[in-house]
Amino acid sequence: MRFYLAESVLRLETLVGDLEDATLSMMKQVSRKTKASNQTIAQDESGWRLAKQLVAVKAMKDIEEVLAGVAKNRPWWTNLLKAVDSRVDKALAILRPQCLTDYRILIASLGWPPALSATNVDKDNCMEMQNPLFLMQGEKKARYSQSFLVLCSLQQLQAKREARSSLLQKNHRACNPSDFNDVGEVSFFKYGLWPIDELVNPIALRMEYHFSKWLDQPKFIFALVYKITQNFLDGVENILQPFIDNAMILGCSAKEAWVLAMMKVLLDYLERQVFPALTKNHCKRDVDADSEVTSSLLHMVDLMIAFDRRMKILSTSGIHFTGSFASIDGFFPSFSIMSIFNDNSDWLQIWAEMEVKDAEGKLKPQLEDETSWLKVSSNQAGDTYYKEESFLFLSREDYKAPLIIDSVFHFAWAMIERGLSIPSMQRRNQFIGASANLFLSHFFTILHERSRDVEFMVVITDDIELLRLCSAINTACYCEHVLQEWGEDVNLLEMGASGDDSKGMFEDGIMVLVNLQTDCLEEILTSLLLHFDNLCWNYVQDSGQWEMKQVDSDGSIPDEDYLLISPTFMEALDMLRDRIQFFKQNLNPQNFLDLWRSIAGGLDHFIFTSIPMSNASFSSLGINQFRIDMKALFLIFKPFCARPEAFFPCISNSLKLLEINAKDADQMLKLLSQGHTVSEDCLRFQGLFHVSPSQAKKVLRNRMRGD
Incomplete structure (x- = not known):
């Protein structure tokens, strides 16, 4: 064991020394060139610098290979692992920023970013001519390919190092080396690809100039991001996908990385500029202003959900999955504009409150219309809101439920569908609980009040009052049925199972409805028996x-x-x-x-x-x-x-x-x-x-x- 330890230490010392030598020599060269020119790196030096970066990346790969073996077979050598990681971190803190700087200078020298729109009638050819990446030839293309490879390798190495560290912490209490699992292939594509992110950043600066003019027309913001993403999508894929393949990054698509980077730009802008402005006046008591804010925020969420859907289609267009490739982790972008609510629970709560307020405002006229509480026959159900929706498992007419319940479930299910677009399961639960469940709870309260507004001692002889009571019972019974069916939905069932308790998402509402039916039937029974006794x-x-x-x-x-x-x-x-x-x-x-x-x-x-x-x-x-x-x-x-x-x-x-x-x-x-x-x-x-x-x-x- 001592021989193995000594051998590993010597091997790591050599590799870390190579990494530090390459990094330090590169920094000295940067210091000398900075004194000569603050603008560019001379062409005759770029090849030397890229060579040093490749040497450093190769050393890091070898170091990580050795450390991964140590972590798997000798996890108790924590001091060795920490010492090597510390030195690698210091080198990486110098290497990564310098590689990014060189990459930015390189793409700028190529004429990136291109114009955001094409003016030629032949748009496809014009976009190719405007895209500087199409014009790379010879030595320029080789340097760009090497620089692209360096950034991809650094990102992949960082992901593996983080996965190894996380695995060691997870298995820290294990005593048997066999209890440790190999890190294996690490998927990092879901976070984006650094060289493609760097291509998008200068485009984002140009787009934000237009964004600031369209704050009152957000649909143009989404349209611009989608259009630019679409315009450069094929070119980016044709040029950069071979570079990604050369870097041997499994399951990584240039097209998806480009879409993901553009989505992150929009998400960042929404988080910095749009949502703070939309939500800052929420607590004010101005009814008109509050109504305008509600409309604006709900419209924004609808745009975000539609944008997510369109971008997913765009990123996967032309891709066919066969065999094991269909299950590659991270192949589909898991990123979503709706992830803005993951770290902003206060915005999520405001959105939920606005959903409830909007739905209740639309439902109010029907609540006040007594005819909406009357049951209708199947041939009179043409005005129902959701008669063709997939979540109808048994018709309302079978339950003799009133017409108003169509609208109630239409609004509630719309909230649930929007909530399902939130990536975080915890936030999904929070939103659906604060919107659809709360909305249904308010309606059940109204239903309970209607059932208690009758005089039970005389209702048995009053057809109008008795009909009103039957309507409440039918409504409660149908609501119970629908909520049970919703609770069996795969997505909702998974969300309910992930909660703090084992109850389903709609369990509380179902219990309220069951109790309402029981109470009403008991009152009817009591009234009828008392009347029978009297007669x-x-x-x-x-x-x-x-x-x-x-x-x-x-x-x-x-x-x-x-x-x-x-x-x-x-x-x-x-x-x-x-x-x-x-x-x-x-x-x-x-x-x-x-x-x-x-x-x-x-x-x-x-x-x-x-x-x-x-x-x-x-x-x-x-x-x-x-x-x-x-x-x-x-x-x-x-x-x-x-x-x-x-x-x-x-x-x-x-x-x-x-x-x-x-x-x-x-x-x-x-x-x-x-x-x-x-x-x-x-x-x-x-x-x-x-x-x-x-x-x-x-x-x-x-x-x-x-x-």
């Missing part, structure tokens, strides 16, 4: 009717379903059938199913406790009358299920007990008076699962003997 008060209180009942057959009731039904029970049944039919027509199927089953369960409990469990005595005629009345009740629910009596288990069990003959009833009473196990077995044997032994005994004892 059949005399019916349930007249216990004497069950002792002796004469069947009235005077023909005064034409409806066959109500033949022989107790007159005091008919009004309650009429009301029940009418209200259930109303809910069937105006409530969405999911909530209607829950409602009618709850109504059946409530009536089952009410009638069971009020009649069979009362102190009434049942004669044979009384039992027959009670059976007829209950069959009439069951028939109301017949359209919704094959066996409605199954949803009235207590009433059905009590009828079975009342209809048992006297001998069997006496036998059952004896068994029910024995132990708990015998009583339970007795009830199960008779198919009675919904009454307790004590309840069964009371029902059996209410039977009149010898009638």
Whole structure:
């Protein structure tokens, strides 16, 4: 091990010495030439200087190769790694600025930057003539190629050094050398390419002169950047791509590097000049000014999103991916103009607030129009905002939801789509939470207020108020469905999973909607049962009717379903059938199913406790009358299920007990008076699962003997 260490130290000392010698000799030459001329580097010196730069780059490559091996196999040699990195950093601090300076002087001597626009009719030929890179020949082209190679190599080496340092920190606590992974190929193209960035910088200075004149017309700023990018794109690719290939940079495209550099210029200008001006008056109370700022910022964001899309298409035009090349990391530019919000969360918050304010302003007229809260049939849905949008998984008409919800989800989804254009997942979550989620939360609050503005004690008899309540329930049910579908979207699901908790992005909103539906249905159920109780008060209180009942057959009731039904029970049944039919027509199927089953369960409990469990005595005629009345009740629910009596288990069990003959009833009473196990077995044997032994005994004892 000592021999290996000594060998590595000597090897590194030699390489670092070569690097420092090349750097120092180059600096001495610069010092001498500066005294002779502050403007240019003599042509006979440029080749010598490039040669020294290439020597320095070669030494750095060899140094990094040795250090990468040490980091992988001997990561505990931290002192050696730090010592070498320190000396390389000092040399690099001199080498990189000087290489950039030489490169800038070189491209300036070639006549760069060219004019920003072509005036000739033959634009393509004119652009080639105006592009100085097309005019490079012989020695000039060779020097430029070498200078380009030096900058690319330096950038690639810096990326590898940073990756190695990061890997060592990540694996610092590892004890086994085998636990360390190789740095491998490092992708740095997503940050841009230095020599192409240097070509763009002087063009940026010229563009900013025009930018300052178009602050009130930002579309011209985006148009100019796109136009210049497009004009020089093919020329840059044809000339510079061979240089990049010669530098052996895997997966790097001159076309994409050019597009990326132009986008960074625009991003820098927006961050320095445009957004500070757009957001500085946000806190003022001037309504008109605030409205203008909102419109301007939202228009700016729309331009940015459209620009990102156009530049991505431009950068990948003519590129076909096959095999493994389609998965090269960094091949597609990950850069986006929308990354301006990554480091400016206050601007992101302002944008979100403006999105909500704008959407609520557009929605306000519909909120105040009561017809917007009415459901529409499918053939009346021509005015919906998003009937062709891909996120509709089940139509609003299926849920009998009102027309206004189309607009609500149109605005909310537009916010989400714009939020998805933000590169940072954390910022995406922040924006969608502060815009779309907040907007939906405000709407759900309005929906809740509408559902609470009714008098529940009288709503059951008021069709207008009841229709309004059904509309709120339908809206909540449909919103719940859509939010669940949105939550299953791949992008949104990934964002929800990356949050601080495991809840989905729309989980809170869904819970609000579920609670709203539950509360409204419970209030309807309570009101209906109370009204039913009021209408059949005399019916349930007249216990004497069950002792002796004469069947009235005077023909005064034409409806066959109500033949022989107790007159005091008919009004309650009429009301029940009418209200259930109303809910069937105006409530969405999911909530209607829950409602009618709850109504059946409530009536089952009410009638069971009020009649069979009362102190009434049942004669044979009384039992027959009670059976007829209950069959009439069951028939109301017949359209919704094959066996409605199954949803009235207590009433059905009590009828079975009342209809048992006297001998069997006496036998059952004896068994029910024995132990708990015998009583339970007795009830199960008779198919009675919904009454307790004590309840069964009371029902059996209410039977009149010898009638």
